[in-house]
Structure formats: structure tokens, C-alpha cells
Amino acid sequence: MTTSLQSGASFKILSWNLYRWEGASLEDVLTVIRAEDPDIVVMQEAQTAVDELPEILGGYYDRIPLPGRPHGTACWSRLPFTRPPSFCRLPRGLLVKRTAQLIDFGSFSLANVHLSHGQILNRRQLRSISANMRHRAVIMGDFNLVGPVLLPGFLDVGPKEKTHRMLNHVPLRLDRCLVRGLSRLEARALPRFGSDHRPISVTLRLGA
Template sequence: MKIVSWNLLRRVGASIDDVVALIEAEQPHLLLMQEATREIDHLPSRVGGAYARSPLPGRIHGVACWSPSGFLAPPSVWPLQPGALVRRVCQIVDCGAFAVANVHLSHGQVLNRRQLRLIAERLPRCGAVLGDYNLVGPALLPGFRDVGPRGPTHRMADMVGVRLDRCLVRGLECERTAILPHRPSDHHPIMVELRVRS
């Protein structure tokens, strides 16, 4: 399964036209988005497929997912431990043989690791966690391997590149990974190709 994850940077970043262009260029089986606003809700009218968005409580944006072939079940939403300013949720997509968690974790370097542990407890044996981790350094999540691209995925004040967008897996193999060309967000999209470990 080819999965692309992208933090859109809500109102001032990627538009729905940019998302459509990414879909047309990459042809993912699953697209995960963070900081998606109501504008992105029109995606199915532009490219078909199935779409679901889960706003963060009290925010104009949230996590969203799109699939060209539909979902086995409506994506579920799990609340995560809240940060000081923002309450977070995790979106779970059932992919049949495994589940994918779409995340936009808190900035606190202890809190975001606690959020990851909660997600790991709830995922099935084969699962992946993709998205904007807001995490610096190793994730330290027992049983999971970091298989996402290793280069900088976010530019801070147009100067310092850091790796915030990640993919952790359990019971899965990653066959290919890439940081995709930069678009109008402050994050690069990342791509992974995953399969169940034989």
C-alpha cells in the first residue's frame, strides 16, 4: 500500500488545488492530511474516492484521510492526552490486514511520546503511525520501528530543516520511502510503501 502523509498548514499553506495535484502526481492508495480545513472537504468532488476529516476540538483544522477506492469502515477517531493549548485526536483507518493511525501530535517532547504509547496500545498487531509527530529525537516506542524517510521534512522559519513527519510500524515492512517535492506548506509530504511482514 502506498501511503502519503502531509501537514497542509491550514489556511496559509496548501490549498485543495495543491492536494489534487499531489494525488494526481503520486496516485496513493491512502492520503493522510494534518491541519486540514473545511476547504479540503470538497476533495471527493474533485477527484472522487472516499474522504473523512476529524477536526481537533475547538480548532478550524484537524486530521483527514482520502482513499481512491473507499474505506472498509468509516475511520474512527480517538482522543489523545491534551496539550496545554490544543486537544488532540488520532484518526484510525482500517486497511484490512493492518490499521493506520493518522496523527498530529503535541509539541511537548514528553507528551507526544505519551500520546504515541496510547496509540500503540490501541492499534492491532499490525499497524502504522504516520503524520506530524512534532517530535525531536527518537520516538522510543517499544515494538515499533521507524521506517519513514530520514531527511528534514519541515523548515523552521525558512532556515532550519527538521524531521517532524514520520512513520512507525509494527508487523509491517516498508519497501520504499521518500520525501516528496516541496509544495506551499512548511512541511514536505512523505511517502511510504508498506506491506504486512511475511
């Protein structure tokens, strides 16, 4: 039997778009985990190399490739999953079929996302994800969104710094953290290395 976090408990989540085979390596991911000591790490554009994380660190792990792609979303956690992670198919754009990785921790649910470009489609995808989650919920990852999120019931509690440079020049805040039924204790964008995205770290507290 797994034990869920209780109301008032806090935990740290780290999110990082690894930038497929050109970006962050397994060693880069391990460096960040050892430096930041997160409870949960969600990754986007993750490939098979990160499948070694549970062998090295223990814990709980799952990776879901995008349809027809070698990379996808992955989650490593010190906290146990209450059931095997699943995914939901998202309203699709013109090029990429996208899914959201859904992880249930009992007292809250977590969606690891790499959303499509385009404000309208992006918000449709977020509404689709939120319908599959507990009241206490975290949606975190690469949103590919430059404007406000506008998802009813959720607050954007991620760091306000820019996390990505488009074409290595234009700074954008693409990596976000939305919560419902939780509060933020701390949020930081970590230094950029390995990938074209900066990792983001958010410490949250469960609401009543």
C-alpha cells in the same frame, strides 16, 4: 462487503501537513495525488476545502477537526474503510486538545496524527494511540518530535530527510511513519511547495 489487502500486498501512503489556511490548497493536494498516485493520503491541519476530494477523485474520505479548531486530520483513500473512521483523544498539552484519526482497513489499521510538542508528552500520546490499533499498524503524520520515537514494537520507516523548517530556517525531521507488522519498500520526502512541511511518501508491504 469490503475486501482487505492480503499478506504480502503493497500500498503507498502519502502524508502532508497542509498548514491550515496559509498553506497548501486543494489544487496543491490534487497535484501531489495525481503525480504520486498514492493509495492513501493522510493530511494534518486540513480544512473544509479538502472535503471536495471524494467528489473529484472518488474513493473514501473522512476529516476530523481538532476540538475547538476549524482544521484537523483528514484521510482520502482508494482502499475502502472497513468501518467509519473514529478518533481517540490524546493526553493533552497546555494549549491544544489533540486527537488521532483512526482508520481501519481490515488487514491493518492506520493512525493519522498531529502530535504535541515535548518528548515526554509526545511518547505518551503514541503509547495511547498504539493501544487502539491492530497488530499490523501504521502511525503516520506530523509528530512534532526531533528525537527518537522509542515506541515498543514499532519501527520508524519514514524518509530520513528533514521535512520542515522552523521559522523558515532550522531544518527538522518532524514528519514520520511508524509501522508494526509491515515492511518498507520505499520512502521519500517530496519537494516542498504550498505548505511549510514537505509531503512524505512511503510504500509498505503487509507482513504475514
